[in-house]
Amino acid sequence: MDRRTLLCGLLALTTPVVATACGPGAPTRRPGVGSGKPGDRIAALADVPVGGGALVDVSTDGQLLLLRPAETELRAFNPACPHAGATVNPPTGGSVACLAHGSTFDPATGEVRSGPAKQDLTEVPVRVMDQDVLLA
Ligand code: FES
Structure with missing residues (x-):
């Protein structure tokens, strides 16, 4: 499990909106x-x-x-x-x-x-x- 997945999982427990932003299709922003x-x-x-x-x-x-x-x-x-x-x-x-x-x-x-x-x-x-x- 990478750090992003772990962080998204932890945040999703407290903030349901994060689950959408961190879902499998969530875009990855790059500079x-x-x-x-x-x-x-x-x-x-x-x-x-x-x-x-x-x-x-x-x-x-x-x-x-x-x-x-x-x-x-x-x-x-x-x-x-x-x-x-x-x-x-x-x-x-x-x-x-x-x-x-x-x-x-x-x-x-x-x-x-x-x-x-x-x-x-x-x-x-x-x-x-x-x-x-x-x-x-
Ligand atoms: S990445 Fe090294 S100073 Fe910005």
């Missing part, structure tokens, strides 16, 4: 667009705080990091840390951090600030239309 395609809506612009960011689901199997450094500026990144692939967190305290080994990234540009990562986060093209964020 990136997954099966998302251009034009897919991935978030409402209002879900991304100005001066911050958010991890958002893409299609049934992907996840992106949206960064919104200003009211009129929004960029999307693959949240996979370039060091070893852990998912980075939305910005707090002025930087995007990877808790796996401590790399930090600029919360506006995704540029690496401190390692061990040596590369920037990979940007993913998105566009905003009618207050929705879409894959471009």
Whole structure:
């Protein structure tokens, strides 16, 4: 039994909704667009705080990091840390951090600030239309 199965089993005992999310057909989200395609809506612009960011689901199997450094500026990144692939967190305290080994990234540009990562986060093209964020 793997850790996910064990955790889902334990949580299902206390929260019936988890049983659905952890069932045999439950999607596995990975950093990136997954099966998302251009034009897919991935978030409402209002879900991304100005001066911050958010991890958002893409299609049934992907996840992106949206960064919104200003009211009129929004960029999307693959949240996979370039060091070893852990998912980075939305910005707090002025930087995007990877808790796996401590790399930090600029919360506006995704540029690496401190390692061990040596590369920037990979940007993913998105566009905003009618207050929705879409894959471009
Ligand atoms: S995976 Fe992010 S710092 Fe190692």
